[in-house]
Amino acid sequence: MTQQLLDLAGIGRRRLHLAWVSSAEAQRFVDIVCETVETLKVLGPLEHRRFAMALEACEMTVAGESIRWLVGKQVGIIAKGDVYGRTWDPERYLSVLNNELEKAYQENMICLAVKAGCTSVRAISRTIGVDLMRVSYLMADLERTGRIEFKGMEDRKPVFAAL
Amino acid sequence: MIILAGTTNSIAQPNVNGEIMADFEPKILAFLCNWCAYAGADLAGVSRLQYPSNIRTVRVMCSGRVDPVFIVRALKEGCDGVLVSG
Numbered sequence: 001m002t003q004q005l006l007d008l009a010g011i012g013r014r015r016l017h018l019a020w021v022s023s024a025e026a027q028r029f030v031d032i033v034c035e036t037v038e039t040l041k042v043l044g045p046l047e048h049r050r051f052a053m054a055l056e057a058c059e060m061t062v063a064g065e066s067i068r069w070l071v072g073k074q075v076g077i078i079a080k081g082d083v084y085g086r087t088w089d090p091e092r093y094l095s096v097l098n099n100e101l102e103k104a105y106q107e108n109m110i111c112l113a114v115k116a117g118c119t120s121v122r123a124i125s126r127t128i129g130v131d132l133m134r135v136s137y138l139m140a141d142l143e144r145t146g147r148i149e150f151k152g153m154e155d156r157k158p159v160f161a162a163l
Numbered sequence: 164m165i166i167l168a169g170t171t172n173s174i175a176q177p178n179v180n181g182e183i184m185a186d187f188e189p190k191i192l193a194f195l196c197n198w199c200a201y202a203g204a205d206l207a208g209v210s211r212l213q214y215p216s217n218i219r220t221v222r223v224m225c226s227g228r229v230d231p232v233f234i235v236r237a238l239k240e241g242c243d244g245v246l247v248s249g
Contacts, residue, residue: 002231015244016234023202030207030214032248033193037215040189040244048241055239062231
């Protein structure tokens with residue numbers, strides 16, 4: 001899930017490595033560390049300034065309720081079904097999780113863009129690189145949940161502010 | 164859900180600019196499980212196996228303790244990569 005999110009943010013999943021090593025496998029540990037270092041040498045330094053907003057949005061996303069809930073319930077719901085007695089196959093659950101992940105990430109990016117001073121849908125779309133339709137769809141959601149506010153019209157364009 | 168990333172032939176590929184940065188030393192944060200990888204790292208030290216000094220380790224009592232928030236925050240605070248090993 002975190003690797004998926006790093007891909008969404010344009011940082012790339014290859015910056016996060018996961019490996020299982022037993023306590024008796026010193027050589028395997030050394031190999032994994034070498035491999036990780038080599039991969040990152042090839043990737044080069046992470047441009048922290050460029051990704052500052054994306055990383056902030058990532059942090060908000062992984063700390064957010066919906067994602068934590070979906071990840072926490074994943075094993076139970078796939079194994080036993082949900083509270084309505086419906087069964088879930090892993091792929092379907094994963095696609096729900098991935099959709100929610102993308103939505104939460106983009107919503108957080110919108111909030112950060114509005115906080116950073118973008119007031120129109122067009123400016124937000126340009127800043128975060130998401131198309132206009134999607135941005136306005138997500139903004140309707142954000143307005144409803146009280147995270148952003150419609151301030152009024154300016155040059156026949158709606159103006160928004162963060163709450 | 165978890166995919167083991169970068170385990171195959173990742174070494175010879177050049178970066179975006181098409182060049183391999185030889186002098187770049189990445190800063191990597193490693194979360195190691197006390198019972199598995201941390202003991203493995205300890206054994207590597209005892210048996211005098213050489214490995215790069217780019218990793219800064221954080222010992223956790225179980226790799227299940229590692230929250231995605233820790234990983235994102237590590238990247239935010241200036242690390243170039245994160246390794247979670249259990």
